[in-house]
Amino acid sequence: MEIQQNKSTLEVQPRNDEKIKKIWKTAAILLAITVAEFIMAFTMPRGLLLYFLFIVLTIWKARYIMLEFMHLGDEVKPLFYSIMVPLVFLIWLLIALAKEGSEIFMMRW
Amino acid sequence: MSAHSTAIGVSSKRGVWGGGNEPLKASYGKLMMWFFLLSDIFTFAAFLITYLSIRVSYPAYAGPAGEFVGSNEYWPVPELVFDAIPFVHGVHAPLVFVGIMTFILISSSVTMVLAVEAGHRNDRNDVVKWLLWTILGGATFLGCQAWEWNHFIHGTEAGSTMTFINSMNQLVTEVVHGANLSVNEYGPGSFAQLFFFITGFHGFHVTIGVFLLFLCFYQAAVGIYDQRGHYEMVEKIGLYWHFVDLVWVFVFTLFYLI
Known part of the structure; x- marks a missing residue:
């Protein structure tokens, strides 16, 4: 009985390719920003300008995570x-x- | 049954906050998860801003990178402290390992958002598949962090000479290897203290996250969410997991880049 009840009564909807594409696009942006930070860490002289750029890029990444991954933008x-x-x-x-x-x-x- | 049938006498004049509807259009559980995360953002922000504050109260190492030696007179250069990778001894590979860790955590965040998306479609197979990848990513990250801590605690063979007050309350000058809560070979005592405290607190969050993900994976796999009629739990645990990733993004910048 238990097992039979577990059979899904919910209808599985087909994949929305556009949504999934957007997720991968956001992931690619996050990765690209991280790689850019990495390159900057080794090529730019240490100083206030570099730290400022790091913090701006980090907040930019945080924005993508909160708005796209956590869907706060859709609330x-x-x-x-x-x-x-x-x-x-x-x-x-x-x-x-x-x-x-x-x-x-x-x-x- | 629903909110609509109880809305007797609710006219359009009462507006969004007049009652009889859901102004935030989110379930109780999701709202509470958001407010919990908001409080956790404050906790982590306080820690990270404290790090920044203590860091700027010390002079930064200004000499050439090749001649860097640890001292508690100045703050160390992160890429010269975190330059080891597992299985290869004595190779100078600055920030490579922590870069891999960041990549793993961001990837697990991507698989999590794919699991949430599958949950919206009630697709049990996809939810289970992506949750399993996320658990794998989280567990790998924890393993990496354990190695990172281990290396940080044991330190380098050369060590560095430090003048500090030891556990017997005497001022001594001796060679220090690795790090503990009172002295470390890399920089001022607070450098290692903050490292242990902040990455430790983050690692603790990741550990709880992996546990919750496993619970969610199990419940999805045995069909509890199908019975319940929705996959909202995946969404709520997803929020928590993305938050852990969000914090790591800031930890990465403050500890390893700046």
Whole structure:
């Protein structure tokens, strides 16, 4: 009985090739950005410009993961903003602690 | 039965937030997963920003790369610390291994999103297949991280000379090999502490993720989701798994690139 009940009553829908193609395209973009970061790590001189580019590229990757893989872009606007707006506070935390860190640097050296 | 039949007296004037409908158009479970992930984003962000803050409070190593020696006077160059690969001893291969780890985790995120897509189509065979690939990717990543930690803890043969306060509370200058929570051969003590703490916390999340994925794989394979009538659990665990990947993207940048 149990096993018979397990037989699917759900209708399997055919693959949507366009959707699957989009997933692979996003994956290719993520990979390309990572490879670019890798090349930059070895060819560019270390400094603020490089770090800035790294952080921009990382946030760009995060955007793809959240919007495409986690489908946050497909959710309704109130849900989208209730996740994204609180993250604004992190910008302040970043500024405050980066400043704090550089002040400690000045004190020590 | 449904929300529609209870909507007596709900006029269009009441708007989206007037009740009698689902303003966020997402199930309870999915919403709670999102809000949990939001809180976890804050936790990881606090750790990573702390890393950045402590890192900028030390001078960076400025000399030529070939002559780099570890010292707790300055922050080490990541590509000179993480330059080993398994099975090949003594070869300088900067960031190659961690690059492979990143590739594995991103790939497992792709197979996860394919499993979620298959779940939308109620395609049990595809869900099971892609979940299995995702589990494989997650487990491989964990194995790689175990090797990475092992290498980090044991360190290089040469080691480096450090002046530090030892466990007996004495100021000593001696050759240090590898890393522990009080001293390490690569840089200031907080370098290894933050490395252990942050990659460890991330690895802990991956471990839980693999466990959840296995649970999901089992339930899908025996047909529980077919009985339930939907594959939403795949979607919820998928959200968690993508989050783990998301965090790794930031860990990778902060620890290994900057």
